[in-house]
Amino acid sequence: MKKLRVAIAGLTACSGCQLSLLNCEDELPRMLELFEFHYFPMASSPALMEGEYDAVLVEGCLSMPHEKELLQELRRRSRYLVALGTCAVCGGVAALRNGEEREQLRQSVYGENQVASETYEPLPLHRVVQVDAAVTGCPPEKEELLRLLAGLARGVLPVAIDYPVCTECRMRENLCLLTERSALCLGPLTLGGCSARCPSLGVPCEGCRGPVPEANLAEALEIYAEKGFDKATVRDRLRRFCPEWKL
Amino acid sequence: MSSYRKIDILTRVEGHGSVELIRDGGRVVDACLHLSESPRLFEALLIGRRFDEIPDIACRICSICSTVHKVSALQAVEQALAVSISRQTGLLRELAVQGGQIESHALHVFCLALPDYLGVNGIQGLAAHELEKLQLGLRIKKLGNLIQETIGGRAIHPFNLIVGGVGEVPGSEKMQHLKDQLAGVRDDVTASIAYVSGLNDILPPLSMHPACAVSGGPPLFGNCLVTSTETIAANSAAAWLDEQVEASTHAKVSRFGGKAPFLVGPLARLTLAMPAAYAHYFTDTSIRSATKARVIELQLAVERAQLLVDLLLNDGLEKEQPVVAIAAQGEGTSVMEAPRGVLLHSYRFDDRGVCRAADIITPTSINQGAIALSLKELIVAMDGAEYEQIRAAAEILVRCYDPCISCAVH
Structure with a gap:
C-alpha cells in the first residue's frame, strides 16, 4: 500500500499538539508504516518541503510574517489542511490579550529594544487559509488525533463535534x-x-x-x-x- | 565576510531556531545561534490574572516541560500567598516532575538524538531500520507519561495540580499500577545505559562550561542555585543570571554579570553531584556526553519515582481537599530543575491576589551563551572540513543541548 504523505508543522505554540502525536507510544510504529511524515521538523530532518501532501497538520497560531508564507505554502501543497489544537483553531493562550496594544505588551517584555517588533497579534489559521478540519484542545485528545489519522488513511475527514x-x-x-x-x-x-x-x-x-x-x-x-x-x-x-x- | 548561509531550521529540537554559519571565501569562520521562535509574551499575558490562574496559563509555555512549569508556578504562587501544602501533595508533585523528566529524556535520547548516531532522518528512519531501539525508548517514554497522567490528569498541561493541592488524589490502585510499571521498566533503562554509552561519539571533544544547578531540596527541587564555587539564594537568582535582551535572539540571554556562561541541564547536574556509581561514564564531560547524562538521569528518575511511589503507598493516599489560598499581597520565587536545567518562576501579587509582575527564566535561554561558545569552538576544531560536514556537526552540537525553544522565548 502506498503510504500517505503527511506534513506536520508548528507555528506559534508549545509543540504540545505535535507531542500529543509522539505520545501515542503504542501506535507510533504502526503510524509510521501507514504514513510518511515527510515534513515534520520536530521529529525528522531535514526540514524540506517537497512535492504534494495528502494532508498537512498545523499546530499553533500565526504571529510572525514568515508563518503566513509557510502556512500558505503548506496549503498549496496539500489536499487537506487540518488545524491541530486550540491555538490553530481559535488563537489559544497566546491570544489572550488580543485587542490590547501589541507594542505595549511587547515592550513590557523586551523594553525599548526592537526585538520581535515584526511579530503581530496572534491569529487562528482560518483567518489566512481554508481549513478542512479541526482537532481542538489544549492539548488535543490522543484518541481524537488517532481517529483523525485513521480517517485520513481511509480518505475521510473526522465528523465535527457539536456538543458541550x-x-x-x-x-x-x-x-x-x-x-x-x-x-x-x-x-x-x-x-x-x-x-x-x-x-x-x-x-x-x-x-x-x-x-x-x-x-x-x-x-x-x-x-x-x-x-x-x-x-x-x-x-x-x-x-x-x-x-x-x-x- | 563574503558569504553566509543559515541552517534553515534546526530540526529534531522543540521550537524554532537556526544556526548561521559565516563564511569567508570557502572557509566557515563563525557560527551564531538564533532562537527565532515567535514570543507569546507570557510575562505580559500573566499580568492582571488572579493567582490561581497563573499556573494554568504559565504551564502552556511548553508541552514537554509543562509539568515542571506547572509545579514551579504553583510553588512561586504558594510562597507569595504563604500557603503550606501537605506532605502528600509535595510527594505527588515530586513524582509528577520525575515523570516529566523520564518522558522528556526518553523523547530526546530515542526520538531526537539517536538518529544522529545511526545516520537516519528521524523517527521514520528509526522505525524502518532500528525499530527495536525506537520501541525501547517509547516504552520508557510511555512510563513517564503514565506517571504524569496518573497525578496530573493528563500527560501535557496537567490540570489536576492546583494551588494548595490536587483536584483528585490518585487512589492506591493507580499508585500500585505505577509501582508495577516502574519495576517493569528497570531492565529497559539498564539496557538503554549499556546501549547509549556504547555509541561512538560523533563530535570532537569541546571545552566544558562551568556548571550551575538547583540545590537544597529533593532531587530536581531546591531553594538555591549552586556552582562549583558559589551558592545563590532563589530570590537572588534572577539578578545573578542577569538576563539581557539581545538583537539576534527572541530569548533573553543570561549574562552572569559578565562572567563566562554557565551550563545547566543533565550534564551540569551530574558534574556538580556525580553519583559514584556513574563516574566512570564521564571521563569526558564535554557537551557530547549529554546524551549519556540523559540516560543516566533516566535511571536516577526511575529510582526516585519508585521511592516516591513506595512512600505514598505506605502513607496510604488520603483523600484531601486543597489548602485554601487567601488572596494577599506578596512575592514568591521558585527555582527547580526542568529536564533541560534551571527553571525560575517569580511573581508579585497585589492585595486582591492579582498578578502585577512576572519573571520566568528557562534553561534553554540560560544555555544560549554556552551553546554560542561551543559553536565557535566547533568551527575552530573543524577548520578545513567541508561546509556540509560543519553544517551537520553544528546542528548535532545544538541538539546535544536539547534546546526547548518555546521555553526559551516564551
Whole structure:
C-alpha cells in the first residue's frame, strides 16, 4: 500500500499538539508504516518541503510574517489542511490579550529594544487559509488525533463535534461543579470530546477546547451571575483560550 | 565576510531556531545561534490574572516541560500567598516532575538524538531500520507519561495540580499500577545505559562550561542555585543570571554579570553531584556526553519515582481537599530543575491576589551563551572540513543541548 504523505508543522505554540502525536507510544510504529511524515521538523530532518501532501497538520497560531508564507505554502501543497489544537483553531493562550496594544505588551517584555517588533497579534489559521478540519484542545485528545489519522488513511475527514463538555460530564454522572459547588466551570460553553476530563477529577473546565457551536451564552451568564461571577470574570476566563468570545 | 548561509531550521529540537554559519571565501569562520521562535509574551499575558490562574496559563509555555512549569508556578504562587501544602501533595508533585523528566529524556535520547548516531532522518528512519531501539525508548517514554497522567490528569498541561493541592488524589490502585510499571521498566533503562554509552561519539571533544544547578531540596527541587564555587539564594537568582535582551535572539540571554556562561541541564547536574556509581561514564564531560547524562538521569528518575511511589503507598493516599489560598499581597520565587536545567518562576501579587509582575527564566535561554561558545569552538576544531560536514556537526552540537525553544522565548 502506498503510504500517505503527511506534513506536520508548528507555528506559534508549545509543540504540545505535535507531542500529543509522539505520545501515542503504542501506535507510533504502526503510524509510521501507514504514513510518511515527510515534513515534520520536530521529529525528522531535514526540514524540506517537497512535492504534494495528502494532508498537512498545523499546530499553533500565526504571529510572525514568515508563518503566513509557510502556512500558505503548506496549503498549496496539500489536499487537506487540518488545524491541530486550540491555538490553530481559535488563537489559544497566546491570544489572550488580543485587542490590547501589541507594542505595549511587547515592550513590557523586551523594553525599548526592537526585538520581535515584526511579530503581530496572534491569529487562528482560518483567518489566512481554508481549513478542512479541526482537532481542538489544549492539548488535543490522543484518541481524537488517532481517529483523525485513521480517517485520513481511509480518505475521510473526522465528523465535527457539536456538543458541550456538559454532555459527556453528565454521561459520566459527575457532580456538577457549577450548580453544586458554585465553581466557574466553562463546561456549558465549551466544545466536548474530552470525556469531561477535568470536571471528572473535580477540576472546573477551563474552556481549553474553545466554544461549542450555538453556545447559549445568555443563559450561561445568568447562571454564572447567580453563582456570583460577574461578566468581566467570565469573559476573562473564556478568553484564556479564545479571544473571539463576544461579551 | 563574503558569504553566509543559515541552517534553515534546526530540526529534531522543540521550537524554532537556526544556526548561521559565516563564511569567508570557502572557509566557515563563525557560527551564531538564533532562537527565532515567535514570543507569546507570557510575562505580559500573566499580568492582571488572579493567582490561581497563573499556573494554568504559565504551564502552556511548553508541552514537554509543562509539568515542571506547572509545579514551579504553583510553588512561586504558594510562597507569595504563604500557603503550606501537605506532605502528600509535595510527594505527588515530586513524582509528577520525575515523570516529566523520564518522558522528556526518553523523547530526546530515542526520538531526537539517536538518529544522529545511526545516520537516519528521524523517527521514520528509526522505525524502518532500528525499530527495536525506537520501541525501547517509547516504552520508557510511555512510563513517564503514565506517571504524569496518573497525578496530573493528563500527560501535557496537567490540570489536576492546583494551588494548595490536587483536584483528585490518585487512589492506591493507580499508585500500585505505577509501582508495577516502574519495576517493569528497570531492565529497559539498564539496557538503554549499556546501549547509549556504547555509541561512538560523533563530535570532537569541546571545552566544558562551568556548571550551575538547583540545590537544597529533593532531587530536581531546591531553594538555591549552586556552582562549583558559589551558592545563590532563589530570590537572588534572577539578578545573578542577569538576563539581557539581545538583537539576534527572541530569548533573553543570561549574562552572569559578565562572567563566562554557565551550563545547566543533565550534564551540569551530574558534574556538580556525580553519583559514584556513574563516574566512570564521564571521563569526558564535554557537551557530547549529554546524551549519556540523559540516560543516566533516566535511571536516577526511575529510582526516585519508585521511592516516591513506595512512600505514598505506605502513607496510604488520603483523600484531601486543597489548602485554601487567601488572596494577599506578596512575592514568591521558585527555582527547580526542568529536564533541560534551571527553571525560575517569580511573581508579585497585589492585595486582591492579582498578578502585577512576572519573571520566568528557562534553561534553554540560560544555555544560549554556552551553546554560542561551543559553536565557535566547533568551527575552530573543524577548520578545513567541508561546509556540509560543519553544517551537520553544528546542528548535532545544538541538539546535544536539547534546546526547548518555546521555553526559551516564551
